[in-house]
Amino acid sequence: MRDGAWESGAREGFGPTPLRILLLEDSDLDTELLGAVLDDLGHPYSLDRVMTQAAFTQAIAGGGHDLILADYVLPTFDGLSALGIARAQCPAIPFVFVSGTLGEDVAVEALKRGATDYVTKQRLDRLPRTIMRALAEAKARAERERAQRDLRALNETLEARVEARTRELAEANAELHRQISERTRVEEALRQSQRLEAVGQLTSGVAHDFNNLLTVISGNIEFLGRAVTDDRSKRRLEMMRGAADRGARLTAQLLAFSRRQRLEPTPVALNQTVASMRDLLQSSIGGGVRIETTLQPDLWSALVDATQIELVVLNLAINARDAMAVGGCLTIETANVTLTDPPTRPEEPTPGAYVMVAVSDTGTGIAPEVLTRVFEPFFTTKAVDKGSGLGLAQVYGFVKQSGGGIRIDTRVGEGTSVRVYLPRAEAGASLNEVPPPEVDCVARRAPDEAPVLLVVDDDSAVREVTTSILAELGYAIRQASSGLAALQALEADPCVDLILLDFAMPGMNGAEAACEIRRHWPHLSVMFVTGYADTDALMRAGDVGAERIVQKPFRNGELQRKVAAVLARSPAAPGLRLVSSRAGA
Template sequence: MDAAPLRLLHLEDSDLDAELIEAELERLGQAVRIVRVMSRDAFAAEAVPGRHDLILADYVLPTFDGISALSLANAQCPEVPFVFCSGTLGEEVAVEALKNGATDYVTKQRLDRLPRTIVRALAEARIRAEKSAARAELEALNRTLEARVAERTRELAEANAALKAQIEERERVEEALRLAQRLEAVGQLTSGVAHDFNNLLTVIAGNIEFLERAVADERSRRRLDMMRGAAARGANLTAQLLAFSRRQRLEPTPVNLNRTVASMRDLLTSSIGGAVRIETALHEGLWRALVDATQVELVILNLAINARDAMAVGGRLTIETANMTVQARPTRPEHPQPGAYVMVSVSDTGTGMSPEVLARVFEPFFTTKAVGKGSGLGLAQVYGFVKQSGGGLRIDTAPGEGTSIKVYLPRAEGERAIAPAADDEVDCLRDHPLGAKPALLVVDDDGGVREVTATRLGEAGYAVREAASGLQALAALEADPCVDLVVIDFAMPGMNGAEAAIELRKRWPHIPVLFVTGYADTAALTQAGAVGADGIVQKPFRDGELERKVAAALAARPVPRLRLVTDRDRSA
């Protein structure tokens, strides 16, 4: 493919010189397209960027001189090389021209040098252009360098964070695996020890019985009684070891845990003592659990005694039941697998556990109690029973903030919650006619605070119902949703006020909610539907603020709507 012709702007007034120069240019070996001009105006019109590859100019013209042409070219197209070709160009003038920006010069007496001079001028111009382009590219690179460094730093930070998260997840999984393996190994060891000890205790207890038949004196009989008591305590310890190792014999049947907890009230009171206040929050639509009824009572008693020991003087122990559907995969050996469970939780206001204690809490014989105050088998027995039953546990605790142990027990197949269907409707105007006292539901886990709140609102002319937890509040509304306002505490164990309010709005969106709190997460309250300061009452109550905000919430609530009666109600 032929090279593009050399574009040359020639400033020359002599026709003869122009012909001689054109003849010399043929020696370049490439086509040359020459535009010849003789005046300033014609030169100025042609000397524009990108139109010519080189400018060749005479030094002396009748109406225009070469120095003026050079100045004009420097102003209009400085990137185009400028070469003087004159017969009157002296050495001093040539040097001055080069200082003013000319690329080179040739005298008309030595036109044979012209091709070489043009080739050199074009090469230098090309080098200057390349340098200029490289400099411009470098400047652009420098301008974007900071942004690219910041972007790369962000990418590296994201990659590092992802890698760190993977490492942490792997470490967590490895730690969970090590804990599970350790508990399994200890379980196998304790199982063998328990079986061997049971054999020994059988021999000891049997021979004590034989000796009692042959011993007549009272002193020897007292000693045999002491030996029998020690053998019985040893049998209890081996039973706990078998429970931890999941080798005990279980007889699972559908169990109503609400009934179990209610029936244990007197036993718990006598075992824990009067200094600890016992509260229950039993879900009315509770599923039946498929468990060994006797063993589940021991689990609740064990957890209650541990809770009592964690509270130095007095305190509050709360037993709660609920239906739970677990979706998350377990992250610790004691956590439940995904599925449907009946949950019973035992919460206390005691000292809580440190992370170091929590990591070993299910190990047999591990205890933080003083010597002689505990065997260290209580939670180990609970762990073994729950895992053998097909359930799991979760512990929520922190030093100084109490402990809540949630026991997840498998739901009995075919059992359904005793709860109203989603489409069931109640005629609130029939049960609570217009003009009747507004019905309020006061929800607070602290019995003293709840009593104060309910008393003040009762004295203000409202019909007040009470609930001790978020789950209990939901159960109360399922039984009778004809409530004009729910006044709920934010900070409660288990389901806090914000979580309860979110669930409440899903089921009964027409019931307004007023939050009572001493300190709360504003974001959680906003998500739960609290609207500004009017939706929150601060504890302790000040100057009728509770009564004033209750009245405002009732005034702003939607007009009560008639609701249809269910088919079940019609058939009744």
């Protein structure tokens, strides 16, 4: 190894590390001359000399050289063969021919085959510059290749990053679309719920007022029926009575939609209900429709009004029949269902355990624009004389008031399945009502005096009809036009046998008045006479069993019968005087 000054080389950018030079040369004298020239490089170096093809191949395989210097003519080997080995094994290492017999044609051929440069032994003074240029080109080529590799790696990672970022943006975009869709769905569900709620409030108010009118009409028809004797007038009265009854049924449907109807929830075995209705359903839908049932054997009990659930199944069956103009198959299915997904529409049930009854048909299906309105009262796609548009509205109101929900699966041209989800009754649930306590106050009346009834109603015409009906039965009647007036009347004289309260009254409604009465006169008995009833409010008021609520308009002696039944269960106890908790206030 020869060491020379390396400062100039360091300035050229090769650094102080010694160059490793592989020399293919068979002449000792030429080797000495080349060593002297290399000392002028101004850079430390080490020289590995070989003379045969085997030694050259072995040295190439060992690697680690920075430069190859080769003679062209060797006794058993030639420079072009060495060049081929070098280009195959280490193509990045500069290869420079140093020869005394290298002609121009040979030099050109050598350069074509990959030699970096050539120097004749007659011009060895050119060797240092040639070496420095070859090393600089090799360094530049290595840096260029390294830059290309880095660029390729960067491109590969860039593609991966772009792909990852694109995927992130796609996922974010999909999530945004999902959120927008969910918000749109929630807003639509809210609008639908608000629309149904507004319509429900409107229909309940109309039904209440209409029931008050029907009460006056029905009551006066009853009075006139006792007075007229000719058959023609009686027939007219009977027609009027029939019209009033149809009006009452219409308001009952409106109250069902607005969730203001009176319900008596009891544990119901829906399998038995469906089985018992088969003949009724078949006669209602005709022989052109085949009825099939799929009933779950271990079905839970449903906590619903038994009479109303029969009307629900009948309504759905009739709707299914109308959707199958040329006959088909109607399937009634029951199942135990536990729901976990939140509702997507106002009519759908919330998560929980339900008893499901489904009515499916093979009819025409429901178009999407119709499906959004099927529960609105009076909305119908049938001919004018074919339906009132209250069937599904009544089903909706009953199911929601019962604490359940509805889902409709439909395909145009294939059929519809209406699934009704009803709350599950707890095992061993009992809904028997505790009989009301007895009224003790009779001190102000004689033993044979008629029972005293307090009739509270803000509608004077309804109040007149009610008091007239009850007065004919021999009861002593007191009246009040509001809940506050009733409280004032009781403060003056709390000794009454029964209080009949209208539910919908301005200021203090019937339920609120009943709560006040129970708080101050707990032994007084209360009944509700109403066109509709808020079940929650009545439950807070207490005594809300069927025997304590009379629906307007009065029909078939219901008012008289229930008043007599309540009084019979609440006999006055002679000799005791009720002391009002408000006395002396």
